[in-house]
Amino acid sequence: MQKYSKHIIGLLYVIAVLLFFGICYPNHISYQEQFQLFLFTPNYFWETLAIPGGLADYFGGFFTQVFLYSWGGAVVLALLLGAIQQATWLNIKPKGSYALSFLPSVILWVFFCNEAAMVATLVAFLFSLLAAWCIGLIQNMWIRRSVSFVLIPVLYLLLGPLVGLFVLIALVREYKEMYGVIVSGTMILLLVFCPLCAQYLFNYPLVRLFYGLHYSRFPEIVPTLVLVSVLAVAVALCWRTSKLKMNGMIGAVTAIIAISGISSSADFNKEELMGYDFMVRTRQWNRILLTANKKAPSAPLSVSALNLALAQKGFLADHMFDYYQNGGQGMFPNFVRDFWLPLTPAEAFYYLGMTYVAQQYTYEAMEAIPDFQKSVRCYKRLAETNLINGDYKVARKYLNQLQHTLLYSRWAEETLKLLGNEDAINNHPEYGRLRKMAYKDDFYVSDREMASMLGQLYMSNRDNQMAYDYLLGWTMLNGDMENFPSYFSIGNMQMKEIPSCYQQALVLSWALSHPSPEGMPWPISTNILNGFNGFVQAQRQNQPVDYMKAQYGQTYWYYYFYSKS
């Protein structure tokens, strides 16, 4: 049993990582996949390889493709982090502490709780560890020195500055036996010389060439935890013990670092938002409603996802105030120059039939990706908007690229068949419908005149129920009771019964401008009228907010008087 204990512990570690990312953090996984466009083309390969760290970036991108499926990504991360632990152990055994071999991997696990962490980091880290282990197999001093000198610039080009890990291991492990002062000094100089030289070959600032181009999505952020994990390897190399008790203590400390690091770094609020966005992206409308029923969302992005799901299922007019609403932001979050936040509103614009606006938001998000990647999600949507708008040549360009991807090639090939085929597009259940829903006349987008934009969209095609529901929803969320009746009146009057949220808003708008309900022109149900009378009475009695929330928290009246900021 003792013979296999190391393997069992290693395996348990891999399973722990797998379960964490697969169960607790799945949306951080799928989030990653959308911000790259990995192509199986020679051009893509050479272009990726052409900058320092390119090979790590290429493999990182290759692995990230499967992150579309959260368990796929969890498996990749678990295997890479497990491999890093094993490779660390290869470098420090037999005298090093097995428990300490987990520390660098654990720190990288903590690093991966941040969505900016790139898989290329793990690849570069692993390859550097393996290179250091391989060089240790060379017994001849002169050969080993020569190979080390050659490997430093080569690994810098392939893996980026994490080549420093290779140098660190080589020197810490066998400084006296193999290298000595002059060779070690020269190796360190060569290490520093690589980015200094690279600034004349590659158009990047020196500081970025020192801390890596592919380790973080944000170029301005220094990946500190990666540096800490490198230092942890140095500690593991220096701390030589094989005593079981000491190993146990180190193991306990490593576990504490893992738990405290992960719990302080993991952002479960963001995880929730990512989840909503992913469900919107994959059109899981029922799942959105189920998720919201368990815990009502409150951030603009998640509320806008919920409202979109309600609209898609035809529940918006009756049930939008069953959930927390945070104003117009919960329908159309303000546009910000971000690579992710505009994507959920872009989805809403797309389903509404505002394909040009959806196209704009999607394009802007893609262009805002900080490390200049392109987005497979955006390419797909841009192919669709261009197809709907009749820009077939442009759509073909996007689809042609998607043909070279792993997970979208089949879809691209199917969609290519539609290009130029007006009948096929017009009869397509989605593209044909969105074409019919599009604006008839042109004007300029204005997020300050969203009601007008939605109204014109609905007037362009009165079958566009979603546009109508969004118009009234937007008006209610902004508390515009003056205009609500007139917007309501442009709708299809053939409805059997006015949806309850609209009834509530109509009663309120009437009450705000009339002394009594007499003469109200709409067929309001008795339940709604009684409910409103009760609400007014409770208000007059100055009932506390908690009481009002308990009694009327799911009505528009409560939103109007207590929630609307």
Add this chain to the structure above:
Amino acid sequence: MRQVHIISIISCLLSFCFTSCGMESVTNASMEDSFPQIYPDYVGVTIPSSIAPLNFGMVDGNVQLIDVVMLGAKGGELHAQGSESVLLDLDEWHNLLKQNEDDSLKIVVSAKKNGAWITYRPFGIFVSSDEMDYGLAYRKLAPGYEVYSKMGIYQRDLSSFEETAILENTQFSGCVNCHSFNRGNPEGMSLHVRGDHGATLLKLNGKLEAYNTSTDKTLGSCVYPYWHPSGKYIAYSTNTTHQAFHVKDENRIEVFDLNSDVQVYDIAKNELIVPEILKNDSVWETYPVFSADGRTLYFCSASVKAIPSEMNDIRYNLCKIDFNPDNGTFGNRIDTLICAETMRKSINFPKPSYDGKFLMYSLADYGCFSIWHHEADLWLLDLQSGEARLLDEVNSKDTESYHNWSSNNRWFVFSSRRDDGLHTRLYLSHMDENGKVSKPFMLPQENPKHYYFNLFLSYNVPEFITSKVEFDNVEAGNLILSDKRKNMGVRMQSSK
């Protein structure tokens, strides 16, 4: 996917066989009376003898093999084959062109489709002895809205396919735009950087300096540079630019100014000369350019309109004002050369030829940014006769906009969206001494079909350069990041 890879490998092996073992002979070809549909369309174009090989492919994607025979009227022959594109040998191509200057090449294209050869009607390419400049400098960026990703200013050697970066925004956070040279001379260069590290970079006599061109007496930063022929001044506009987005229009984006003026930078005195006559609140002035003799400043001017209600009524006329380069003073009268407003059109990007004979501009339905207007076309104004004409020889149904002259005025480059309706590409055209314009040809690429189809960037602000731009981008990057800026003084000039 695997199938695609296998096909690629087989294609590579086949290409290797063809090049190493000889070319497949065109046998039993059926004759086609029409010209071949090739991409790019090089049928009947006029080219300089220094241009890079006009490699091309067939528009029809089902063609298995292309065979091209080029016969020089004065001698010489070139024979090549290719699958996606025909790749011509650089040296053989240049030899053939040199041998046939001021005469034509006869191009015979055969295509193998479904195992059978078709030979098309031969077409001609005229080789002009008029020299073209060393290369082009241009910006490449995604045709986006407000947010920008990776972009840069690049230079391209027109006799080969070599393209190198002058400055890319990977070096700093921001965007680069509006590069300008004095008649293509790369010794003097003006280049703007926008964003957190905004600056105007001026390269003068080999020295690079970063300027803050905003002053408290002017609207804002300097935009749209144009060098005075003496090299002593640079004309700039200063614009408060905004964008609006269409909900349903192929033009997608409207770029407009809420305010704009024209000013001239006196390099020796480090002063912006701001004439009061061009600082009129009821008029927008933009796109200043100097005449060939440097004694006139042309610019575009429009009456101020309400935005966005009157956006479609903004119309820029072509105007001019005298300029005295001896003391840097302006005249007191503004003349309107072309009143585009009366045609319900708008003039953008005036560019006079350096011999003083012509002025080229783009004409759109409205606005100050014809680059996004699909109806925009190029026009040519004869400065001697005052006659303007539509350049039918080069215009297409899509956008033709930004253009520039070669240093000897025999060639011009312009950008057009005709390729796919969105991404602007560069086209070059010849003009003889009588103003006769030839059919334009797309900027050659080594494998144009592959290159342009996979390029998601637009070419922007093409400028001829007479030699390679020597630019230390490491120094430039450090200068931009340092935020060390030289301020400009202001010299107001009364209109009396």
